[in-house]
Amino acid sequence: MVAAHHRKWIGDRMTQTTTDQADQRIAKMTDKPPFWRDVRKLSWGFQIAVLSIVLFVLYILYNNVRVNSQNLGIPINFDFLGQPSGFTIPANPLRETQAVKHAFVQGYLNTLRVAVVGLLLSTILGIAVGIGRLSGNWLIRNLTRIYVEIIRNIPLLGIVMFSYLALVLSVLPKTEDSWSLGALFLGNNRGMTVPWITGSMPLFLGLVLVAGIIAWAVRTWRQKTSERTGEPGREMLWSVPIFLLIVFWGAVILGNGLTTPSLEGRKVEGGMTMQPEYFALLVALVLYTASHIGEIVRGSIQAVPKGQNEAASALALSSWQRMRHIVLPQALRVAVPSLGNQYLNLVKNSSLGFVISYFELVKVTSTTIGNRSPAVPAYMLMMCLYLATSLVVSALVNYANRRMQVAS
Amino acid sequence: MRKTSALWALLMALVLASAACTSATSDGEAADSSGTTADAGTDDGGDDATDDGGDDATDDGGETVELTQGGGLLASVQAAGELKCGTRDALAGFAVLQGDGTHVGFDSDFCRVIAAAVLGDAEAVDHVDLETADRFTALQSGVVDVLVRNTTWTASRDGSEGATFLQTNFYDGQGMLVNAGSYANLGDMDGSVICVAAGTTTEGNVASEFERLGMGVEVLSFEDNDLIQEAFTNDRCDGWSADSSALSGIRANFPDGPDAVTILPEVFSKEPLGPAVADGDTQWAQAVEWAIFATIQAEEFGITQSNVDSFLTSDNPNIQKFLGVEIDGASLDPGLGLPTDFAYQVIKQVGNYAEIFERHLAPLGLSRGVNALWSDGGLLYAPPYR
Known part of the structure; x- marks a missing residue:
């Protein structure tokens, strides 16, 4: 590029000299410039300089921490993980005599619990909102638009606090006037409780898996029969009862039972309880993330060429079929990288649970520091766990992205 | 190409700027800490303290600045002319931030006690509001000189938070x-x-x-x-x-x-609440501790804010020493690095322990209980000032 430019310029100026002479001069000028003019060498030098400065700064920071902690007699190591934690975690089995590492494990699991469920729900809600934003229905279009514009323009911390103060503390009833659906549901500000399985959980999950496989096999068999004979398959009518029967009798044989929620004084006994703090955080995270995902989905749908939709209409597909089979598969392919960013944000944003006493990783970390764990290593551990989680999420998104790309 | 180099230039500028700031502070600290290490363990530090208290603390600014470089927090607080006291903003009776920006409460008054003792001016206090979880980090990093933020003295805080707890000023549970x-x-x-x-x-x-x-x-x-x-x-x-x-x-x-x-x-x-300072500076710890003792000793002597001036002419040699009254042309200087009249300043400007308690905690319905003087069956006991 440069050489060609030169040649043209020099050529224009030196119409008198012979082409040979001109070529020689140009060769002299472009072959071996001095190193301060060699872009490649310069950029190398520049990068080395920047890198060494960055390393130097990091070293100074590290050394500051090390020297200052040494002077103050604060250890920088991970021995504190074996010390007794000294606190308990609501709705978790941690005892105050158990080691700090157990607290970290439970805190991390709580983070995952809210992140995974949050990912699923916000994706579903986000796609619905994204479709709604483009709906032909005036009401749906404008409702989703108001939702998106309000929620995505409020800081998440505000939504979390509002969700806790307004939803959990004000709307959920006190234990005396709990919402109750007999043995099926019990809701109050101590949590929302549904019936749950007792006995060995792994055995029960295994049972569900086996029943699922059998039910699936029956469904496939019915489909095949239907295709062969042309009679209606009635797949669901066969497979669902079979699944339920296997699970029911299997559970009876394996000794699994059912506990139903009941109120003893102010305490909820039995069943599976969703903590109010978890609920508040989940609602806030899902609402916030879905408002962003909705915009991504809307943009991606708009990025699908109009002709696709028109061609689908020409094939007499219904609007649902067009969306489900033609538009969405192409739109989501465009959306995946941006969705990945939202997923990463959601995982990290779950740390805001700490303001409403949801014991996720950050809350556990700051609580152990309050109970005499050293701050610097504890925060380092916390950051590493977040980093690892984010890298895994990121890798999964990249994998999905590669899988969904059209081969080119 | 142009875009990339602009990015590089921006990054470079950022890195340079941060490097400049960081290395400046860390250099300072490195010099400081090496100074401290050299002093610590030898009796240098102690001598410094005595000299300082004897001659400089009262007037000579130049000398005090020189002492700051020696590494003592006492000298640097005196040079700065202001005490950074870690406190809180909304605990009734202990520390409440008023609408006009002042802090009122038992703990806030003990910040003033320390400032009166060290600087001779009870109002030379910067009340720094700290979150509970941040308080020790603030103390360790020097954001505050002393923590008076109803903080419980426990073994692991002494051991692994880098804090030294001083005379308990309130025994709680x-x-x-x-x-x-x-x-x-x-x-x-x-x-x-x-x-x-x-x-x-x-x-x-x-x-x-x-x-x-x-x-x-x-x-x-x-x-x-x-x-x-x-x-x-x-x-x-x-x-x-x-x-x-x-x-x-x-x-x-x-x-x-x-x-x-x-x-x-x-x-x-058991929740013994008291002031805490960062580990490693005995001179500063002692100065703060004796400021607290002064309020207890004053109550024991019966010296209050209103009658302290009448005690300046007392015949009791213990009271004369305590208030820094000159006997035969010299007042007692125990070598704490505090001005000789620090107890007088504390009592005159803030009051004795009983007065501080009555002012802030009695209105909440708290009685003295175990926080009475030892002579009244309580736990408060100050070592003799001599």
């Missing part, structure tokens, strides 16, 4: 606040939910007390008291646990009136 009529004592509270402030020993105390009683409770912890109050009044939690003194203040100011809530009779922990 943890209690439980519940809605009036809901529970009669701790033993009834099985299966209840307890709210506490995050990052305190309170959290662990509740856990271990109920573990001892063999009962299960859930402990929710929040960053600030307003949120706890919101959760408590909405019945999200059945009990609110904190130091008894703090609970008295909360009860006195409870939105539905003090009779809507009761404090259970049990006190289930």
